[in-house]
Amino acid sequence: MKRRKRGGGGGGGVPKVAEATRIHIRRTLEEFRASNDDVVKIGDLLVVPIYQQKYQSSVLSVMYTFDADLSNFDRAEVHVLCRKMGMKSRSTGRFVTMGKFVESLTNLIYSRSKTGNKRCVSVYKFKGKSEKPKAKSDLTSFTFSEEGKEVLTNFFSLYPPGEHGEAEKTATTSSKNSGNTRKTDDILCKPIMKKAEIAKKLESVTARMESDLKLKQITEDRSKLPIASFKDVITSTIESNQIVLISGETGCGKTTQVPQYLLDYMWSKGDACKIVCTQPRRISAISVAERISSERGESIGDTVGYKIRLENKGGRHSSIMFCTNGVLLRVMVKAGNSRSGKEALAKNVKDTFPDITHIIVDEIHERDRFSDFMLAIIRSLHLPFSSESVASVFQVNKLYLEDVLLYVKSKSTKVSHLDNTSMDEDSDFTALEEAINIAWTSDEMDSLIDFVSTGEVLNFQHSVTGVTPLMVFARKGRVGDLCMLLSFGANCHLQDKEGKTALAWAEHENQKEAVEILRKHIDTNSVDPKEEQLVLDRYLQDVNPELIDVILIEQLLRKICTDSEEGAILVFLPGWDDINKARDKLSSSPLFKDSSKFLILALHSMVPSSEQKKVFKRPPQGCRKIILSTNIAETAVTIDDVVFVIDSGRMKEKSYDPYNKVSTLQSSWISKASAKQREGRAGRCQAGVCYHLYSKLRAASLPEFQVPEIKRTPIEELCLQCMMILMMVLEIFWMDCLVLKVNLWVIRMWRVKKVMDLMIC
């Protein structure tokens, strides 16, 4: 039988490479490419610089040779990956021994020996002409001429190093809320509030929360969040420390609760405050501000506001202000520009914005360049530091590619709401619910048996109780009917609204025979690890795991929608292309093209804010929401009806190759931190499931965190920004952002500076 090629079709002739080998190759190449040392150790091997004969002797290249036991397919994988990473590779019949090297760089000697005709593959990266790095003492006096500074200051005040896309005029901005035109920085001023006014505000918030039923419920839910028991510890730690690091599981309440704890604390003392909270993206700045306003029973722009590019709500009178990292950074740019020196910077931040009482920098694990710049500044202030950590909320069940493949092909879990073709409209639905009710409360089983004996509605769950026919038979000890349902393929893992399975009900009612049958069934039907591996291997022979398999996504969505009745589904895809491919696939599916049953939405930074907001709205009854999103929804976003997350494991990442001097936007594997964030989007308001479309082995091999953006950005771009941000205190920046390969980058930075000075003159 001819095999289907999948995964976007871009993997034509996908080599048959074992998952473990593929992971090993990628990791080795990434380590090799990232290393900037002259001699590096990868695994047990030393990788050394060599002077290639065919290049000028002054050109330094570094070579790494894989073990000779790679198959043809494995070597092909090395060649493909190498090309993508901007390195060169060559297969040779000779084996190059790596190991006997003289340590001195200038006297490198390496020995080669022939070991039969085994082919092996070597990888090269070129470091360009070797240059002597400038002495550190030279680098700290890095500064522009006075004219240069003036031109750049004007330039950056018009085009701030803020968010992507078109620049915004910073001098003025309009507030839709107030209809005023005011200075942007005004929104960072502390509200002028007398003690009596604060007490009145506090009173009205408390009264609202007690009188409004919805607010009462929200307040109760807030008090159950894991972070709630840390409220006093958090406020007192912040009171006695200038810098506090709070870490906690996704959804425990960091983003929405900490600003409110601070506000309540300040107000309880009768003090006005201005709490500025940053978010990496616009969507999270807006949605969190809106959520906090609704938790306090207020309109957005009142006590809580936000400021993003070209849009703001609230102003001076708002005590909590959300903004993007870029906006706050601009504030610091201003503070840093007016004076010079490390101490002056600290003083300037406080002097220029004396009204800001607290700054909260959220999602710092993302390491975007703006939050890194901010952290570098904050770190340079050498303030006392403390940390707190908080536990998690709802359970999220995690499944990986091998589980997904078995789940998708399993036949058992079928629920009636998509089987309505086999049930005549609402009357059958009501009759089946009635049959379950009767069987549950009496011993009258006939009408339920009539329904299930056709094998059509095996896993029907009662809309109120969640009880299935299998639970009824297990609870009543009807072993014959129980065996019939199990032989038809009924799902014994389904839970009712109390969280009980059929086995739990049988145990509860002490139905020993039913318990035994169900246990045996569960044991014999549990997945054999060998079967898992087999299914995975077979799948990976046909599918390149680095490409998005929209066929599998469609099958998984179908399965989820068959096995459960409600719960929005959030699918993480790397970029716009894949979102479109998935959307096209779903629109051509007879099931998903029915817009009365499925609402399919795309979430991407290019989608306007008004469209983005649609993902937070609940669809009409009977309609299921499927959101196709990039990593824009990965952090600080709560879509309250999301129960299922499908994680493709891929994201688009901007990277810069200092050897080839090119910037690329490539699809790459996510980090463990991102995977956790993606899982965290399910289970925020109820228990959820996350389907990772990569193997368990791949999951274990993912890097802990993404490479900081600062390390992936072209030096010219970074250079311009940090010159303005820390024009006078470059030393702090370089020393604090140790992730940078200082020598190589600073040399290039010098060149950019020279060009800039020339242009300005």
Ligand SMILES: Nc1ncnc2c1ncn2[C@@H]1O[C@H](COP(=O)(O)OP(=O)(O)OP(=O)(O)O)[C@@H](O)[C@H]1O
């Ligand atoms: N818009 C919303 N609708 C309903 N519930 C919400 C909303 N936003 C937050 N919540 C509830 O508040 C909880 C805490 O959310 P919050 O964003 O503060 O968590 P977090 O700890 O900052 O998570 P993360 O680390 O993922 O950013 C969520 O788990 C959810 O139960």
